[in-house]
Amino acid sequence: MSCKTCTCALVGTPEQDKKLRESTASLKDGGSLVMVLQEAQEIYGYLPAEALDVIAEIWGCSTESVYSVATFYSQFSFSPKGKYAIHVCLGTACYVKGSGEIYSKLKDLLDVEDGGCTPDGKFSLDACRCMGACGLAPVMSINDDVYGKVTLDQLPGILKKCN
């Protein structure tokens, strides 16, 4: 796909572009815009600006209207996530057991802000609302691995395992 406004490097591979176009077109009947965006995020790992242009073009609507939906939902990210995507649960059960401190400590350790990614692309950090593992509170996850009953002391060790 081409970038309309500048000569920046293209985002993604031709395969990703093809997949995006196919699934966007196939969802035009009986699907919904949210479903298209979920597919796009599945393909790229996040929502690149160019992908949103393609979706708008195929659906015959304005890019603004695609953004209006995409920015509403917290599932959608407009920047790439780290190789190790860390989520800390800030649901009530985890919060009363100290997950807020776990989250701040991770921000310090990684030197990133909410939803940020380390400059080397290794770690990204997000807060999330209840993974439903309240029995294991406080809970954090790194990609698909869930860590329960986490303590502040364990954090450096947990991060070290990500290599």
Add this chain to the structure above:
Amino acid sequence: MVRGHVLVCGGTGCHSANSDDIYDAFEKEIEAAGLKDEIQVIKTGCFGLCALGPIVVIYPEGAFYSQVQPGDVKEIVSEHLLKGRLVTRLLYQETVVDENTITSLDDTDFYRKQRRIALKNCGVIDPENIKEYIAFDGYMALAKVLTEMTPQQVIDEISKSGLRGRGGGGFPTGKKWAFAAAQPVGDKYVCCNADEGDPGAFMDRSVLEGDPHCVLEAMAIAGYAIGSNHGYIYVRAEYPIAVKRLRIAIGQAREMGLLGKNILGSGFDFDIDIRLGAGAFVCGEETALLNSIEGKRGDPRPRPPFPAVKGLFGKPTIINNVETWANVTRIILNGADWFAAMGSEKSKGTKVFALGGKINHTGLVEIPMGTPLREIIEEIGGGIPDGKKFKAVQTGGPSGGCIPAQYLDIPVDYENLIAIGSIMGSGGMIVMDEDNCMVDIAKFFLEFTCDESCGKCTPCRVGIRRMLEILEKITSGQAKMEDLDTLENLCYFIKENALCGLGQTAPNPVLSTLRYFRDEYEAHIVEKRCPAGVCKKLLTYSIDPEKCKGCTLCARNCPVDAIVGEVKKVHVIDNNKCIKCGTCMSNCKFDAITRK
């Protein structure tokens, strides 16, 4: 010939604690022991006692093994399954009578007072196998409705049972169905709200993971009752296991002709599609949920018109939450009178609660409506850990309130909880002890609603932010007493003027803590002190000269060199430099450092 069953919990809690590895280990060890034809391993839904996960239950003995690790599996297979000797060290200790005798799980404090109706099949059947559901009377209710009852009789039965919406509002389910049924014939929709947004509630997820067919069956029954042929399940994308099992269940039901065209030869068509949520708390509000299913922003719509008149794609629609659906098939099979015999005068049946926070038995419990809070927390929940003192229990999540100790004896039902400033909500029940600051908890919930406000109406978008700013002033010691009046006025204004349920209920956590824990607010404002020792900006650390041995450990670990003192002499903290990180306190071996 199968002589025994090994049930491994595959709910999210146990799954997060690697129950998949335990399942694989059982398969492997059972094969190696040559028991493959005698023992069946089944991955079930949630047993409820998540605090003790991963859980494995072996029948026919009913042995309840807790906190099982993959390394324990070999021993369980060789001892229990081969030699018939229980592995006592792994058993849930409350069930152990002596070396080789156990009591039934139903006799333990956690299960004794429970009445499992919505959770009937959770932890009992393999949710990925429709035949197991059918063996437990599955799809019998649908068959009964299609062959023996008219749509009006179905609605009457549900109305008579007294079933009310379990998602929070408590609207009578039968009435909702009757409204939609009364609309002119044409396209109508049946929706399942599985967007369980209350952070700390996970009963809907457990039902979907443990018994997905009961939701499908109930939705088909409602479709027959109101004249709809299409259903949608709106489920959070954050629940991957639930989504997967729902997909499997829908596929199996279609294959067996229990969904699709001409169900059971009755001429009735009904099918169900799944729509994934994309992470927006407001989408649990029914009109926002409808917009989201349509693929739009999840903005709420003004009501009326109510969804029963003008809902999904502008057509009459009923929306019930997962736990409500889970009661429907049981009511049809056992009768409205059976259901109405349980519970209190205006709240019939049972309610599932997710016990969490500072409580020993974290997990899911289902109890008859009207059970006193004290029984839930002290008996079923096993009380507060570490001998700490109970302070409050929070129900209803960000829309609910904190209930103090003086109301522990009230029977839990919709009306009673509203009367004391909270709500039933979806059933989250988070227990807090003396170490939790109630102002901080109120601030936590407001941060949540502030973040999740969709921004459509001003009272919610702007008002909640102003409230949050006042709470931030209070917790950092910069507030005046007048701020409390402003805060309270804002609460009432937002409650009256916000567009949807999210905004109208957002002030509840603040109002209820102001009502019952005003002294804590005042301590923050007047004395610049956080009684629970949570609000960092108000803490002061000091060293008890009697206990300090002058070991220098605190001074060496202090990141800002705020502690001075010589070896073997009492140390002192310079509070002007101290950043209140607490490192000194966690390092001191003599408990000499106090925080106030």
